[in-house]
Amino acid sequence: MSWDKHGRIHDLIFWPEREEVDKYVYTPGLHGLELAKALVEGRILGMKCSDGSVYVPPKTFCPDFGEGSLVEIKGPWRLQYYTVVYEDLYGNRLEKPIVVGVIKPDDAVNGMVHIVNVDPGKVYVGMELKPVFKPKDQRKGTIADIQYFEPA
Amino acid sequence: MVSNLFVKDRVAIVGAGITTFMRRALETPRELAWEAARQALDQAGLTLRDIDCVVIGSAPDTFDGVHMKGEYLADGSGALNKPMTRVYVGGGTGVFVPVSAWWHAASGLCRTVLAVAEEKMSPAHPHPQYVFRYIWDPIIHRPLEPNLIWIFAMEMRRYMAKCGAKKEDIALVSVKNKRNALDNPAAQVAANITVDDVLKSELLVWPVNELDISPVTDGAAALVITNENTARQVTDSPVWIDGIGFTLDNQHWENRELAFPRYLNYAARMAYRMAGIERPWKEIDVAEPYDPFDYKELHHIEGLMLARPCEAWKLLKEGYFERDGELPTSPSGGLLGVGNPIAAAGLMKVAELFWQLRYEAGKRQVKKPVHKAVANAWGDLMQAGTVIVLSN
Numbered sequence: 001m002s003w004d005k006h007g008r009i010h011d012l013i014f015w016p017e018r019e020e021v022d023k024y025v026y027t028p029g030l031h032g033l034e035l036a037k038a039l040v041e042g043r044i045l046g047m048k049c050s051d052g053s054v055y056v057p058p059k060t061f062c063p064d065f066g067e068g069s070l071v072e073i074k075g076p077w078r079l080q081y082y083t084v085v086y087e088d089l090y091g092n093r094l095e096k097p098i099v100v101g102v103i104k105p106d107d108a109v110n111g112m113v114h115i116v117n118v119d120p121g122k123v124y125v126g127m128e129l130k131p132v133f134k135p136k137d138q139r140k141g142t143i144a145d146i147q148y149f150e151p152a
Numbered sequence: 153m154v155s156n157l158f159v160k161d162r163v164a165i166v167g168a169g170i171t172t173f174m175r176r177a178l179e180t181p182r183e184l185a186w187e188a189a190r191q192a193l194d195q196a197g198l199t200l201r202d203i204d205c206v207v208i209g210s211a212p213d214t215f216d217g218v219h220m221k222g223e224y225l226a227d228g229s230g231a232l233n234k235p236m237t238r239v240y241v242g243g244g245t246g247v248f249v250p251v252s253a254w255w256h257a258a259s260g261l262c263r264t265v266l267a268v269a270e271e272k273m274s275p276a277h278p279h280p281q282y283v284f285r286y287i288w289d290p291i292i293h294r295p296l297e298p299n300l301i302w303i304f305a306m307e308m309r310r311y312m313a314k315c316g317a318k319k320e321d322i323a324l325v326s327v328k329n330k331r332n333a334l335d336n337p338a339a340q341v342a343a344n345i346t347v348d349d350v351l352k353s354e355l356l357v358w359p360v361n362e363l364d365i366s367p368v369t370d371g372a373a374a375l376v377i378t379n380e381n382t383a384r385q386v387t388d389s390p391v392w393i394d395g396i397g398f399t400l401d402n403q404h405w406e407n408r409e410l411a412f413p414r415y416l417n418y419a420a421r422m423a424y425r426m427a428g429i430e431r432p433w434k435e436i437d438v439a440e441p442y443d444p445f446d447y448k449e450l451h452h453i454e455g456l457m458l459a460r461p462c463e464a465w466k467l468l469k470e471g472y473f474e475r476d477g478e479l480p481t482s483p484s485g486g487l488l489g490v491g492n493p494i495a496a497a498g499l500m501k502v503a504e505l506f507w508q509l510r511y512e513a514g515k516r517q518v519k520k521p522v523h524k525a526v527a528n529a530w531g532d533l534m535q536a537g538t539v540i541v542l543s544n
Contacts, residue, residue: 021282024217024275029180060179061186065193065200065230 028141031058034070036141042133044146046073046108054108057143073105077149079127080104080111084120099123103149117148128152160260164383164390165250165542167196167376168503173340173491176274177370181216182228184372185270188496189230192374197386198264203376205262206231208238209249209269211494211531214283217275229268229374241398242287242531243444245269246373246498247538251396253377254540263382270372271493280368287532289403301365305357307410307534308447312359314411315462317450319359323350324468325446326363326488332475333485335515338500340491341367350446366444369491373499375506391509394524395427395541405534411462416455416528419537423526424457427541432457432526438508438518439479440501440527443486452528453481456539476519483508483516498529502540509544 028036031047035057038045047058047068054071055062062068082101086094097120104111116129129149139145169191171177171184179187185208193199208229210221218224222238229236239245239252246269253267273280284300311317324347333342345363353363383390397419401408408414420432429435441452450464458479459467467473473481484490484504487497505525507513528539 021214021217021276023277025277026217026275027176027178027180029183030178032180033178059227060183061190061228063227063232065186065190 029060031060031068031070034058038072039143039145040139040141042136042139044073044131045070046105047071054105055110056105056108056112073108075105075130076152077103077105077129077131079116079123079125079129081125082116082123103129114143114146115148117150159258161258161379163254163257163377163379163393165375165377165393165502165506166383166387166390167192167194167198168374168506169195170338170373170496170500170503171371172338173369173371173493173500175340175368175370177272181218181221181270181272182225184272184370185225185228185268185374188270188372188374189228189266189268192266192376193230196376198376200230202264203230203234203266205235205237205256205265207249207253207256207265207267208236209245209252209267209495209499210238210240211242211245211271212283212286214286215276215280215494216272225268225270230266235262241400241536241538243442243494244398244498244529244531244536244538245495246500247502247527247529247540248398249495249499250375250377250393250502250540251398251538253375254393254396257377257379260379264376264378266374267377267499268372268374269495269499271495271497272370273368273493274370299357301357301360303405303533304445304448305360307451308359308445310410311447311451315465317465319351320347321465321469322447322450323347323364325443325449326350328468328474329443329446329449329482329486329488331489332483332516333489336485336490338371339485339489340369342485342489360445364446366487366492366497369493369497371491371493371496371500373496373503375499375503389510389544391506392543393540394543395423395425395429395539397422397426397537397539399537401535401537403533403535408534410534413451413455413530413534413537415535416452416530416537416539417457419539420456420526420528423539423541427524427543429524429541433459436479436524436526437520437522438483438505438525439481440484440486440505440525441481442498442501442529443482443488444492444497446488448530449482449486452530455537456526456528458526475516480518480520483513483518498527498538501527501529502542505542509542
């Protein structure tokens, strides 16, 4: 039987429930902790695996299950692919569209997803970018410490 | 129950690994999975290239706080670009993981399977206990705001009333397992305690005190499971999976006799039949019954037919289940001593039997010679029973 056909919701008996877990506290992981410290210092870390390939950001273990060693990612960074966002999560029109893309350092095999601070009309694949960090006193050791990437 | 199983290949375990069980791990869930999986591969002398399929086991996504946790754990479990299955029957998952890996290999679908179980209980704040609210019937149970320990307290009470066991008889399980865990380097809450310590620990839900319960834990465990041909190539001492069983009972637990775990008994009969075991109480040499609560080990010993109903607590008093006893149970230290990262706890028990059957358990090795072993896990609302029978 359909609720909709039955009538108004308040005519029905129902059992309300509430969310019980207040919050989740995630740990950054072994290499993640080092990455967090580096972000506060304005550096980005990657992970070098035994076959020489570099992954960014680091996650302790390599695709072949070996342990990676930490290396600093210096760039240059290049825009691999991108999209332009016009609405926020709730469907509200954004004042200014946002460019989001995957940005790959030349010496790594993969890229990182982040915001690109560039006019949507001027963005192109292969564009050279550089990270812009928040002011030092606002950095918290998260990926949002990088405010955005902008043309180098 | 009539089983009509067409089994193509005999299946063996050739490697096992577990992480240290702890309260709050710095490692991410995928890093925990990786640590256990890599150990298991190392022991088997294999690499990821030898793995055809992966089985991942994990309890509710809401513990780790990551939805679709099987997919999330995939890279840490070596499952990238491989056929991957995630199985989940609550606490029963730990033993359901090798059961599922068994059917992957026994069917001939996969030669070698990596079986990984992971659980990180610490991300959910203020306490992972709240996650359990969502396992209740939303209409007839949840409005009463039940707590998981409520119903287990009632089950314990029912067992005590029907079997004439006293609190101090049951507390002996906690004493034994926490002591066994002293020899386990992975253990979280190993301790030399007395029955008095258990009785005097904080009363949570009568008759359950704090030391009657296993702790909140982060951890992972893994096994490498393969068919007979490959097993013979990679090791001289494979541990065979002789039988598996799994059954599910009604979620409305109030409709059942709680003194005897029927959900487990049916699963055990299925596994014993497959393994050709007719008198488990004589034929099984070492067991890892699932022990999230101390009474639960006694309950499960009876469900596994290692003791007559209502007699496990009497045998326990005589030292029958000690590590140097007639039928050692939970030589690892069990969930009460090693810890309880839900899905990983059950798989830790199977890993322990693997090491016992290979005489690799070191200080934990039971005194008597061992040939056949059984482990079980239990999940949901006294509902899910999973059993595995091993031999060397």
